Amino acid sequence: MSSNRITSHDVAREAGVSQATVSRALREDSQISARTIARVREVADRLGYVPSSLGRSLSRRTTGQIAVVAELGNLTYPDTVPVMHDELALHGYRMLLISESADKELDHEILFDGSVDGVILTTTRLDSTLPARLHAKRVPFVFLNRTARGVVGDSVTADNAGGARAVAQLLLGEGHRNIAMLSGPTDMSSSVVRERAFTAALREAGIEPGHRPIIRRELVHESGRLGWGDLVSMRERPTAVFCGADAVAVGLLNAIAEQGDSVRRPAVVGFDNSPIAGWPVFALTTVDTHLRDMARLATQMLVERLDITTSGAEVAPRKVVVPTTLTLRSSHVGG
Amino acid sequence: MSSNRITSHDVAREAGVSQATVSRALREDSQISARTIARVREVADRLGYVPSSLGRSLSRRTTGQIAVVAELGNLTYPDTVPVMHDELALHGYRMLLISESADKELDHEILFDGSVDGVILTTTRLDSTLPARLHAKRVPFVFLNRTARGVVGDSVTADNAGGARAVAQLLLGEGHRNIAMLSGPTDMSSSVVRERAFTAALREAGIEPGHRPIIRRELVHESGRLGWGDLVSMRERPTAVFCGADAVAVGLLNAIAEQGDSVRRPAVVGFDNSPIAGWPVFALTTVDTHLRDMARLATQMLVERLDITTSGAEVAPRKVVVPTTLTLRSSHVGG
DNA sequence: TTGAAAGCGCTAACAG
DNA sequence: CTGTTAGCGCTTTCAA
Numbered sequence: 055m056s057s058n059r060i061t062s063h064d065v066a067r068e069a070g071v072s073q074a075t076v077s078r079a080l081r082e083d084s085q086i087s088a089r090t091i092a093r094v095r096e097v098a099d100r101l102g103y104v105p106s107s108l109g110r111s112l113s114r115r116t117t118g119q120i121a122v123v124a125e126l127g128n129l130t131y132p133d134t135v136p137v138m139h140d141e142l143a144l145h146g147y148r149m150l151l152i153s154e155s156a157d158k159e160l161d162h163e164i165l166f167d168g169s170v171d172g173v174i175l176t177t178t179r180l181d182s183t184l185p186a187r188l189h190a191k192r193v194p195f196v197f198l199n200r201t202a203r204g205v206v207g208d209s210v211t212a213d214n215a216g217g218a219r220a221v222a223q224l225l226l227g228e229g230h231r232n233i234a235m236l237s238g239p240t241d242m243s244s245s246v247v248r249e250r251a252f253t254a255a256l257r258e259a260g261i262e263p264g265h266r267p268i269i270r271r272e273l274v275h276e277s278g279r280l281g282w283g284d285l286v287s288m289r290e291r292p293t294a295v296f297c298g299a300d301a302v303a304v305g306l307l308n309a310i311a312e313q314g315d316s317v318r319r320p321a322v323v324g325f326d327n328s329p330i331a332g333w334p335v336f337a338l339t340t341v342d343t344h345l346r347d348m349a350r351l352a353t354q355m356l357v358e359r360l361d362i363t364t365s366g367a368e369v370a371p372r373k374v375v376v377p378t379t380l381t382l383r384s385s386h387v388g389g
Numbered sequence: 390m391s392s393n394r395i396t397s398h399d400v401a402r403e404a405g406v407s408q409a410t411v412s413r414a415l416r417e418d419s420q421i422s423a424r425t426i427a428r429v430r431e432v433a434d435r436l437g438y439v440p441s442s443l444g445r446s447l448s449r450r451t452t453g454q455i456a457v458v459a460e461l462g463n464l465t466y467p468d469t470v471p472v473m474h475d476e477l478a479l480h481g482y483r484m485l486l487i488s489e490s491a492d493k494e495l496d497h498e499i500l501f502d503g504s505v506d507g508v509i510l511t512t513t514r515l516d517s518t519l520p521a522r523l524h525a526k527r528v529p530f531v532f533l534n535r536t537a538r539g540v541v542g543d544s545v546t547a548d549n550a551g552g553a554r555a556v557a558q559l560l561l562g563e564g565h566r567n568i569a570m571l572s573g574p575t576d577m578s579s580s581v582v583r584e585r586a587f588t589a590a591l592r593e594a595g596i597e598p599g600h601r602p603i604i605r606r607e608l609v610h611e612s613g614r615l616g617w618g619d620l621v622s623m624r625e626r627p628t629a630v631f632c633g634a635d636a637v638a639v640g641l642l643n644a645i646a647e648q649g650d651s652v653r654r655p656a657v658v659g660f661d662n663s664p665i666a667g668w669p670v671f672a673l674t675t676v677d678t679h680l681r682d683m684a685r686l687a688t689q690m691l692v693e694r695l696d697i698t699t700s701g702a703e704v705a706p707r708k709v710v711v712p713t714t715l716t717l718r719s720s721h722v723g724g
Numbered sequence: 725t726t727g728a729a730a731g732c733g734c735t736a737a738c739a740g
Numbered sequence: 741c742t743g744t745t746a747g748c749g750c751t752t753t754c755a756a
Contacts, residue, residue, distance in 0.1 A: 058527055059503065061733055072743045077735065087741060102525065107502040108452075109733030112443045112748045126470055132461040135488055148499060151486035153470055164483060167442040168394065168749085190437065192393055275664075304668075312669035329610075333639075334647035335670045396749055407727045412751060422725060444749030447732045503733085 060103045069097040080105065111168075116364075120356065121150045121170040123162075125177045127274055129301050129328045134198075134349035138174060141353040147171070166191055172356050178202050180241040194359045198352040199343070201243040208359055210352040210374045214244050215251035217341035217378035218296075221323050222255035224339075224386060225294045230321060232265040234292035236281040236302050238273040245273060245298050248325060252296060265290075273298050278305020285320070293388060294321035300328045300340055307336050307385065319389040327381050339386035342379040351376070395438045404432040415440065446503075451699075455691065456485045456505040458497075460512045462609055464636050464663045469533075469684035473509060476688040482506070501526055507691050513537050515576040529694045533687040534678070536578040543694055545687040545709045549579050550586035552676035552713035553631075556658050557590035559674075559721060560629045565656060567600040569627035571616040571637050573608040580608060580633050583660060587631060600625075608633050613640020620655070628723060629656035635663045635675055642671050642720065654724040662716050674721035677714040686711070 062080075066073040071090060079086050079094035097103075111117040120142055124131045139149045150170060154160050154177050162184060165173055173195040178184060185205040188195045197209035225233050235252055238245030249268065256266045269284050271277035278297065285291060297303035303324035310319050324331055327342035351374060362369050397415075401408040406425060414421050414429035432438075446452040455477055459466045474484045485505060489495050489512050497519060500508055508530040513519060520540040523530045532544035560568050570587055573580030584603065591601045604619050606612035613632065620626060632638035638659030645654050659666055662677035686709060697704050 059733090063733080073733090074735080074744080075742060077733095078742085081735090083735090085741060090741080104498070104501045104503075104526070106447075106733050107499070107504050108443055108447045109503075109748090110735070112441075112447055112750090113733080113735040115735095115748070117443075126467040135461055136490055139488060149488070151488055153474060153484075153486055155471055163439070164442070166439045168439075168444075169442050191439075308669045333643045335643055394749090398749080408749090409728080409751080410726060412749095413726085416751090418751090420725065425725080441749050444732090445751075447734090448749080448751040450732070 059106070060101050062103070062105065065094065065098050065101055065103050068101065069094050077105075117169060117171050118147055119150050119170045120147045120172050120174065121152050121165055122174045123152045123154055123165075123177055125155065126153045127155065128177075129330055130326050130345055131176065133329060134176075134345050137346045137349040138353045141350050142357070145357045147357070162187075165193060172196075172360050174198055174352055174356055175200060179239075180243050180246070192363075194356065194363050196352050196356040196359065199244055199345070199348060206371045208352075208355045208371050208373070210348045210355065210376065212244070212343035212345075212348065213375050213378050214247040214343075217325060217343065217380070218248040218251040219255045220378070220380045221296050221325075221341060222252050222259070224380065224382075225296065225321060225323065226256075226259050226261075228294070228321060228386065230292075230294040231261060232290055232292045233261065233294045233296060234267045234269070234285060234288075234320075236277065236295060236297045236306065237268050237270045238298040238302075239270060242273070248298055265292075267292065271302075273302055275301050275305040275308075278302040278307070279309040280305075282306050282309035292320060294386075295323070297322065297324050300324035300326045300331045300338060303338055303340070303385070304330055304336055307338070321388045322385045324385075327379075331381075332383070337383040337385055339383045340381050342381045344376055344379070348376050394441070395436050397438070397440065400429065400433050400436055400438050403436065404429050452504060452506050453481060454483045454485050454505045455507050455509065456487050456500055457509045458487045458489055458500075458512055460490065461488045462490065463512075464665055465661050465680055466511065468664060469511070469680050472681045472684040473688045476685050477692070480692045482692070497522075500528060507531075507695050509533055509687055509691055510535060514574075515578050515581070527698075529691065529698050531687050531691040531694065534579055534680070534683060541706045543687075543690045543706050543708070545683045545690065545711065547579070547678035547680075547683065548710050548713050549582040549678075552660060552678065552715070553583040553586040554590045555713070555715045556631050556660075556676060557587050557594070559715065559717075560631065560656060560658065561591075561594050561596075563629070563656060563721065565627075565629040566596060567625055567627045568596065568629045568631060569602045569604070569620060569623075569655075571612060571630060571632045571641065572603050572605045573633040573637075574605060577608070583633055600627075602627065606637075608637055610636050610640040610643075613637040613642070614644040615640075617641050617644035627655060629721075630658070632657065632659050635659035635661045635666045635673060638673055638675070638720070639665055639671055642673070656723045657720045659720075662714075666716075667718070672718040672720055674718045675716050677716045679711055679714070683711050 062073050062076040066076045076094050079091045122138055142149050175195055176198045178200045180203050182202055185202045185207055197207055199211055201209055237249040269281055303322050306322055324338045324340035327340045331338035331340045397408050397411040401411045411429050414426045457473055477484050510530055511533040513535045515538050517537055520537045520542055530542060532542055534546055536544055572584040604616055638657050641657055659673045659675035662675045666673035666675045
């Protein structure tokens, strides 16, 4: 039935002050007398008053909320989301986690209906219209490890090209001459860059097209399993495989494990250095993208952007590229 | 500078109707003439008008938003969150994902400040004050695979006791007589029930206390690794280990793998049947709690509860217990 | 079928 | 230091 919500009016009446005074006292806003503050506080506590974020947001024209668009299936983000959450809290913002699956694009209505002050994009595809729509609606945003076609915006990206080149050199140095890549979709900026740099490095080393087959799928566990099926059916089976993400590499290693010890395992290298890569059963050699650092950086950039926007100033978008680190374990030696 | 937001007033002016008519037309609310609806729609689209959820929520006294309190470290929830999201969407609700870490309890302010209509609790500890506070503030909620001490509320739980008993029988049937348990914290309802039922089953089978050691830690990967350290230091090393969650079992198997093939591996059984349990490298025998079904059920219960609350009726809390299924793979035979 | 007006709970001038 | 008064953008009577 009736909404039992306690409002600032209730507190005001009970404390014998005006509603505005309650509002101020609870925010320690202007110079309200210590006595009044104490009294209002006491009454508010006693009544269990919690200010309505709806009323506040509507009145202030700012919500203090930031949306993080993340993909649940992605193994890397249980790591990064807490970082963003804490960094946002540090600056007085609340995090709204928007979960997105690769298959179905969300309507994203919540990003446009005034529920949030800004957005961190971690899943955006190259041809997504989302960034442009955010731009048109003046919703500040930042890309984390992604970019979109023809869209200007703050971004933090790993040095995907450098990482991929390092992998190429590692594998070539180990003597491999037939190296496959289990790459990601062509509309995923990070994956495209990795693939391109990797291919280029192999080409420069004189590896022929037939000896650098590329298979593209979503960068998920299942793709690694499917990839193994593709590899074994090749006439000359590659001796090494570069996976566009750790999730794929792990799927591949799982598929191989399923065959038992009979098969000769190719060298396998991943990308991301997600926690699972370090699990002894995989001991995955991979490229550390320092995602937690990237997440913190992206968050800070968005917060700064929010300040800039509020102040009415104009500052050009900033693009930060974070160096990667090759992380050697044992999967890059075949078995 | 100024907030460029387009409001229903802007649309009204442009369409030559009143603001109220815009509101109605866009909701196809009362009997607005088809012509007016069409015109308003056209103008709204052209102007890129998106209704403010703040204004709507404040006016309606209901937000259409449901918070899901989940733990990011938990391996099971990338599976369940999409289920809840879709089920909520089906009923016209939006999901707000609140990430919680085991270490630091969030302030949960957002659950009380009018931002949401209801809450799904998936991480609550036995002695958490959260459920009681929600109850006091009349915020409808439902427990998913959890309960709290002395709190009445709708809940969906797995038959944790039945599952644990099934594991005991399996291990006893395999001839084990010295069975350890890597259990969870004593303030986690699901874990407490599993441990209690398991211990009882072993006791009934005449297994002596010294042959059913229990080690309690958070139900996370790291605990499995630490647990292996504890096990190897025992005078009579257990031949089988029951883990309170798949995450622990996987950590344990990882620790064992680290030692190489030299060690005799104990039988290992997990709980949850999270996707990782099915990975060939682990082939984890475990108890399927059918978490996706549970998640759907919990969501439906909350939606019903919301309807009940709105209608002003009184319906006693419902407790649903979902049967578990023992899922045999190969980890329950030692090596 | 539509408009005018009140109000959801808060913040923010403006007085005093 | 505190009260009064306008809104923030929407929904919802009540009239017309």
